[in-house]
Amino acid sequence: MNQLTTRKSDITEGEIHELLRNSRRRRVLKQLQERVGVVTVRALAETIAELETGESPPPRRIRDSVYNSLHQTHLPKLDAYGVVDYDKNRKTVALRREVRQVDLYMEVVTKYGITWAEYYQRLLLLALLVILAAQFDVVAVAALPTAVWASVFLVVLALSSAAQLWSRRWFYLQQLVGDHR
Template sequence: MSLRTSHPESILSETDIHDILRNDRRRRVIECLQDHRREVMLRDLAEEIAESETGQTPAPRNIRDSVYISLHQSHLPKLDSAGVVDYDSDRKTIRLCRFARKVDQYMEVVTKYGVSWASYYRSLGTMALFLVVLSLTGVPLVSAIDPLVFASLFLALIAGSTLYQLWTRRWLYLSHFE
């Protein structure tokens, strides 16, 4: 019996999530499905992951086969039983499910540039505060600009960054998983 059908959503613990995400292939499965936002065939998913792992297009056949087998026998059943994906082993199709939202919270801590969102926002806030203080204390060149301009500029940057972050993860907020 799978976790999805026998337990409420709160059962997927932080430990379970970390166990799911500690494997590169399982993380890549979730990322690929997020990118596609639709049901994906196992063969296509295995090819995409093999290409990602090898950096070759197409990936060597033995690597594609190895990825296919490990996904089919190990990773997809684990993600399915946790309720992160719905894996139909007969039809060989995979799609994201409701627990993907909970798991995604642990995946999306770093921007695509390698900086955590927390560090990014902290840096913006620190720079804004620094420039406002310099402007208020009369430091040449900086004090020529009204502190309200600095504050407004950085608030706009923070708002724009937040909208970007929400837009790139919109599938979490708009999708209705089973």
């Protein structure tokens, strides 16, 4: 961090929304959450350019553009708010514990590319349709009683909630391990 810059200790909700308004900053945070420890700006720029273009490797001019915007704008801003540790001299970046303040506002996406909210909406819609079909003796689902279908979906909902909770705890566990290195 630049010696002249002072970090904020608490980030207001408006400031969090300002930080997350930019898609490149959201990608930076997401990529850093998926990795443990310190990441070079070059590697981060490469990954983000790849995500933005869909090409592997991404075109050099795009990589350079992403690198410059990260180095000059996005990483210093995230560092100033105390969300990341950005070393301009070494060109490295790592998440800080304070990212938890921002993390609460980021939409959590499953590994399948949908948000947890979308997943739960689809699961509950499917449950409703199957339970109604069982109630009205639709042939494909009438073999099992409505109560069994409801129980099956409650178990799936409970397991899904546990998986979501575990994935978040795993992230925080990685952060704690990284903080003690």
